Amino acid sequence: MPDLSTFLQGLATAWKDAEVRPTHRTKPAAERWWRARPGPFEHAWQVVEGWLEAEPTTMAKALMDRLAHAVPDAYTSKAQLRTLQQRIKAWLAEKAKDLILGKLRNLAIARTAYSALVVRRSIAEAQKIKSERVATARQCT
Template identity: 45%
Template sequence: MRQRIAALHATLDPVHLLSEIRSAQRRLVAISDPPVLSEPAANPAPTLEEFLSGLRTAWQSGEVRPTAQPKLTAKRSRRRPDPFATASEQLWSWFEAEPWRTAREFLDRLQMEKPGVYPDARLRTLQRRLKIWRQEAACQMVFGILSIADGAE
């Protein structure tokens, strides 16, 4: 029994087996899907020059594999009331006038105008809001669109 197993093991060459499998697969494809004469020939691989010239704008096309597409999820809405609902227009006007200011500076201005209404704990919320506004302003300047979400449509 050991000799038979050793003889069988000696005949098993993984590279040869793989080539036989690929050959059988090609024969199956040829049988099941004969070429149609009206179909255009497959696009040949691009030359090195074509590939290199396309690198500058390749990032715009994104990932081409269907398995790599991100799953679209609904944007999560606010779960708590907006603490800056009454001051949003004022904050926006300050931001438009001086976009380089930090959220800390804007919060300090709000606290001076309305003492006791906006505690320091709201700083992170204001930072997030300014981040979104800056992102939208950058998209507007670079791409001419209002936000990244608008450009994806």
């Protein structure tokens, strides 16, 4: 067993040994955006979404109970409650964005469509002018 003086002398150079600690771990470069497996609510999500639209304040646990009664073969263990909570949270966030930004999104879409229409009209007018110039040049020669 090393004595205290040897330990204290070793502290001065311990950093050179590059001790790896859990707090010094590198973080992954980017988060995964793809799903590793199909979602457990892939087939039942339309039903759950209908329930949420009818009663948006319903808790995920109550919806899981309803789902367990509706499809007992797939959801009796209720092991996917956390996944359902996450899906509902994402759904509510998207609906809140639609509620707040809905008019702005529609306005942006309308502006984009109007801009495309203006561009199409200006191209058509430019082609018309060009064809008139070509016709005039042919008549002159």
